[in-house]
Amino acid sequence: MTPNDIATAGQQDAGKTAQGQLDDFLRMVQARCADLERPLRGLEMFARDGSWFTGHIARMVDEMECWEINAKYIPDLERNIPTAKVRQVDSIAHEPEPGDTFGLICLDNPQGIYGDYCEHFEALPRALRILAKTGVLVFYVNLNPYRAKPSAPNDDYGMVEHDAWFERRAAFYGRDAESLTPEFAEQFYGQMFQRLGLTMKSFDGVLFRSTVPGHPDYMFRVVAAVERGPSAA
Numbered sequence: 285m286t287p288n289d290i291a292t293a294g295q296q297d298a299g300k301t302a303q304g305q306l307d308d309f310l311r312m313v314q315a316r317c318a319d320l321e322r323p324l325r326g327l328e329m330f331a332r333d334g335s336w337f338t339g340h341i342a343r344m345v346d347e348m349e350c351w352e353i354n355a356k357y358i359p360d361l362e363r364n365i366p367t368a369k370v371r372q373v374d375s376i377a378h379e380p381e382p383g384d385t386f387g388l389i390c391l392d393n394p395q396g397i398y399g400d401y402c403e404h405f406e407a408l409p410r411a412l413r414i415l416a417k418t419g420v421l422v423f424y425v426n427l428n429p430y431r432a433k434p435s436a437p438n439d440d441y442g443m444v445e446h447d448a449w450f451e452r453r454a455a456f457y458g459r460d461a462e463s464l465t466p467e468f469a470e471q472f473y474g475q476m477f478q479r480l481g482l483t484m485k486s487f488d489g490v491l492f493r494s495t496v497p498g499h500p501d502y503m504f505r506v507v508a509a510v511e512r513g514p515s516a517a
């Protein structure tokens with residue numbers, strides 16, 4: 285996907301409902317998974333009860349694992365995705381068996397800081413270690429984070445320690461990261477994968493419309509196909 289295509293994908297989404305945008309995104313994931321080896325093993329590292337996103341992914345794969353740290357979501361997760369193998373773990377600290385790999389890995393992580401972690405910054409390198417030789421990663425790039433008010437006394441979704449969050453973003457992206465573009469993201473993750481000995485074969489995304497009045501769209505949901513080893517080109 286060229287930077288122009290990405291920008292256009294965002295603009296085309298402008299008139300769509302949230303469900304329409306999700307449908308587009310799921311089609312994008314499915315298209316990329318079509319090239320992967322079967323049987324296809326899928327993993328969601330942040331499953332909650334699976335009702336927002338993970339349940340749709342489970343229908344695309346042959347075997348599904350769902351990891352979730354919070355015990356309160358596990359019974360509903362097991363009910364919502366009965367075919368999945370569910371583990372209650374800290375997905376970033378969890379060490380799978382050697383050789384246990386997944387063709388499709390999704391990171392539907394909280395935004396902001398949660399515990400010791402921030403966005404997908406620690407989770408993505410962990411995911412890369414257990415991705416199959418050729419695999420697809422789904423992750424979200426927060427292009428324009430907003431300074432939310434906590435929605436509850438215990439905000440599950442970490443969007444409260446704003447200054448620390450914005451510092452972690454600047455350290456991860458190596459620049460002021462209050463506002464990023466899809467073009468920057470494509471270049472940044474391509475280079476990151478290359479540094480880790482991987483080749484990014486494709487990078488697609490849908491820019492989801494912001495539900496925050498007056499705030500620019502912020503969530504760029506990415507589907508990246510990745511292969512182990514340097515590019516043959």
Ligand SMILES: C[S@@+](CC[C@H](N)C(=O)[O-])C[C@H]1O[C@@H](n2cnc3c(N)ncnc32)[C@H](O)[C@@H]1O
Nearest residue numbers: 330331332334335336337338353354374375392
């Ligand atoms: C945005 S929700 C996921 C939504 C879910 N994928 C769905 O389709 O409904 C993020 C989830 O990540 C979980 N979480 C936070 N830290 C985690 C960690 N270190 N390991 C595993 N799960 C974690 C939270 O408890 C929360 O349920």
